[in-house]
Amino acid sequence: MTTETEALRTRHGDEEPTLTIDELAARAGVTVRTIRFYGTKGLLPPPVLGPRRVGRYGREHLARLALIEELQRQGMTLAAIERYLGQLPPDLTARELAIQRAVVASWAPETAETVTHEELERRAGRALGAEEVERLAAMGVVRRDGDRYGVDTGLLRLGVELLDVPLSHETVLAARTTLTEHSRAAAHELSRLLRDAVAERDARDVRSLSAHMQPLVVQALLTTFQRSLREELREWMDDDARGSRDDARG
Known part of the structure; x- marks a missing residue:
């Protein structure tokens, strides 16, 4: 029988949850009390019990906390967030939760804030050296404004994740x-x-339709792009495998 730990490890690509509740709180920029409260409300899945029954958290928990934060930023109440999360499949991976957050972020207009370096690091959930800040600036995520930084809050988490991509x-x-x-x-x-x-419609109807269609269009674009990219990668790997077999025969 598959244990809860094995199931969660499978969803994370064999990555076992390793964060304590204090570490999760620090990474997510929330309090331990908030994490426990979310757990009692069913907004966060329970931790995986490790040695000596110490709860461990992983990327899925971080991604779900980021999604909750984005939903709150959009002005949703806790009850509305409960309903929203309750409609999602229970076994979403961290990557799939990140896509959900991207869709939610698309509901609002672009947002930019000016923060200190310390606040930038807090929101990024990690220390940022000069080279990393420079990379974020090149990606259009931050811009230097004296001793402060202008931050595109909608792109920050994506930009931080790209810092660790081996490219x-x-x-x-x-x-x-x-x-x-x-x-x-x-x-x-x-x-x-x-x-x-909608050329013949009233301007108010056009604005209403636009607001309604935007999240749907973004979700459709994300879904179709995911499938197209998966197919391209599959063809790439199949071609590579065929080439290796041909080399072996030769």
């Missing part, structure tokens, strides 16, 4: 350029289709 700085920036160009092209075409569809 060169140039490759990350090239990928960002590709995504930006194709996203703008898709947005332009979708906007044209929607404009044509």
Whole structure:
């Protein structure tokens, strides 16, 4: 029988939860009391019991806390957040929860705040050296403003995660350029289709439809892109495997 620890490890790609509740609170920028409260309300799954029955938390818990934070930023009450999370599949991985957070973040207009270096590190959940801040600036996540930083709060968590991606700085920036160009092209075409569809309607109806459609369109784009990328990677790996077999025969 699969234990709870093994199930959670499988969802995380064989990564066993290792954070104590104090470490989770520090990483997420919340209090231990808040984590325990979320647990009693069912907003967070229970920790995995390790040696001496000490609870351990993993990336799924961090991602769920980030999603809750984003929902609160959108002005949702705790009851509304409970309903929202209750509609999600119970076994979402950290990556899938991050996608949910990206969709929620898309509901609001772009947000930028000016913070100190200490506050930037607190929101990032980690220490940031000069080189890491420079990479975040190159990705458009932060900009230097004297001894403070302007931060695109919608991009901060994504930018921080990209710091640990084993790709060169140039490759990350090239990928960002590709995504930006194709996203703008898709947005332009979708906007044209929607404009044509509501051309005869009242301006208030158009604004209402736009607000309703935005999260749906973003979710559709994320889903279709995920599937397309998965297919591309599968073909890439299959081609690589075929090439290795051909080399072995030769």
